[in-house]
Amino acid sequence: MMQGLIKTRTELPEMLVLEILSKLPVKSLTRFRCVCKPWSSSFETPHFITKHHHNNIKNNYLNLLLKRCHGGTRDDIHYFSQLSTEKDQNFRVNHNIHLPFFENFVHGPFIHGPCNGILCLADLGGLGHNVALWNPSTREFKIIPQTTVQRPPGLLDFSTFNSLGFGYDSQTDDFKIVRSVTNYFEENLDEGLMEDWNSQVELYSLKSDSWKEISFTGFYAFASILFNNYVNGFIYCQAVGVDHHILSFDMVNEKFSTSPLPEFGWSLEQYYLELLDFNGLLGAIFYPREGTDKSFDLWVMNGSWTKQFSAESVLGVERPLGFWKNGELFLESSDQELVLFDPSVKELRNLGIHAYKSTMQITAYVESLVPLNGRSEYEECIIRRPVGG
Incomplete structure (x- = not known):
């Protein structure tokens, strides 16, 4: 008669473990380096580094x-x-x-x-x-x-x-x-x-x-x-x-x-x-040099130049700073505040972050x-x- 339950341990294939780990943030992987030497060594291989980066791009995990x-x-x-x-x-x-x-x-x-x-x-x-x-x-x-x-x-x-x-x-x-x-x-x-x-x-x-x-x-x-x-x-x-x-x-x-x-x-x-990377294609954004009632035209090169969108009469802004997910555009307001503009609904959202004029530069990156x-x-x-x- 069994005196208790027999515990068994299932070993996952190494490739599956690394596939799971490649989807984790860098902060977690830094901690997991201490788990075992094979893991720590695997995190430094070109294959794992590329896999991890591509997973972040695929899932659009952006940092600002x-x-x-x-x-x-x-x-x-x-x-x-x-x-x-x-x-x-x-x-x-x-x-x-x-x-x-x-x-x-x-x-x-x-x-x-x-x-x-x-x-x-x-x-x-x-x-x-x-x-x-x-x-x-x-x-x-x-x-x-x-x-x-x-x-x-x-x-x-x-x-x-x-x-x-x-x-x-x-x-x-x-x-x-x-x-x-x-x-x-x-x-x-x-x-x-x-x-x-x-x-x-x-x-x-x-x-x-x-x-x-x-x-x-x-x-x-x-x-x-x-x-x-x-x-x-x-x-x-x-x-x-x-x-x-x-x-x-x-x-x-x-x-x-x-x-x-x-x-x-x-x-x-x-x-x-300004020339920029817009969803993996070359983009060109034009905006007026004068005034705080701005328009923004975005052109994209995909074999030939085509206009992606045109936003007219955006009030109280100075210059574009960078794109966010779903085509939203970070702007510097005339009050030197960081704002987010959604061209699809023409909505401007104040973010409550200020800086001295023309010193702001924003960067969106994946880990x-x-x-x-x-x-x-x-x-x-x-x-x-x-x-x-």
């Missing part, structure tokens, strides 16, 4: 990061706010994050990306020498080494970094940064001194952890700083030459090419243009386990403060 400044000028200390994405919390601030590496630079860092969950931060308000990669999910931070690209002889004491793009090379599994550099010279003429300049383009590879010069002729370009302008292996920016074009950079072939802008019917002297070979936020003295804590 807002860069802002609370001071009385643009030059006060900039910091990041992690916003809640829970439906009932109205995007309230969960954490404020301070990055000491950028605190002594004018305007703080601009965000480029995200790309596979990685953000590229760059000081383009000053001389632009300082660049870092940041994975806010794993809380890893990597300071990019200074360039070793040789400058032409006769250079003045400084060069400026005018634009920057950040993207992913799927062929070599490498993250790359491309930026343009303007070099300034003095020329001796009979009547005195004259300043002259030329441009170089340089590229950083995370795999080699180094910079190199690449060829670039014919255009002067500046990149978007409001939106993520990396789309499906290409970086896009506006090229200014004889005509207005889009300049694209192929992350695999490391080559530039141009394509036309949409014929949106207005002059770029009257309208701002990622991609390693940077950098250091932890703690080692870089990055401070996260829970709101109310």
Whole structure:
């Protein structure tokens, strides 16, 4: 006669266990590294990292990061706010994050990306020498080494970094940064001194952890700083030459090419243009330079340019900041408040988050386990403060 129940343990197949784990947030996976060494090792494999990232994209698990400044000028200390994405919390601030590496630079860092969950931060308000990669999910931070690209002889004491793009090379599994550099010279003429300049383009590879010069002729370009302008292996920016074009950079072939802008019917002297990733396609959003009664036209490239939507007479707003789920658009109001506009019902919702004018930049990203070979936020003295804590 049985004295008690016999307990049995069912072992799940390893592949099924990893499939389940790949659907968990990074915070949970960080804790589960302590469960057993095979799990910890599996979380570092390219297959698991890719599977985990694709699951987050598939389920549209987005996180929100807002860069802002609370001071009385643009030059006060900039910091990041992690916003809640829970439906009932109205995007309230969960954490404020301070990055000491950028605190002594004018305007703080601009965000480029995200790309596979990685953000590229760059000081383009000053001389632009300082660049870092940041994975806010794993809380890893990597300071990019200074360039070793040789400058032409006769250079003045400084060069400026005018634009920057950040993207992913799927062929070599490498993250790359491309930026343009303007070099300034003095020329001796009979009547005195004259300043002259030329441009170089340089590229950083995370795999080699180094910079190199690449060829670039014919255009002067500046990149978007409001939106993520990396789309499906290409970086896009506006090229200014004889005509207005889009300049694209192929992350695999490391080559530039141009394509036309949409014929949106207005002059770029009257309208701002921002290029962005819109649901995996290249998008272009146009909005007026003047007034607080704005219109927003979104065009999308899918073989050819087509107008996605047009929102007219949105009152009391200054500029777009980024798209949210279901095509909703974050905007900066004329009162320097973060607001959310739903084009389908033409509804504007105040979110109660303020910043000094034109310092807000919002980034929506999915979590990622991609390693940077950098250091932890703690080692870089990055401070996260829970709101109310």
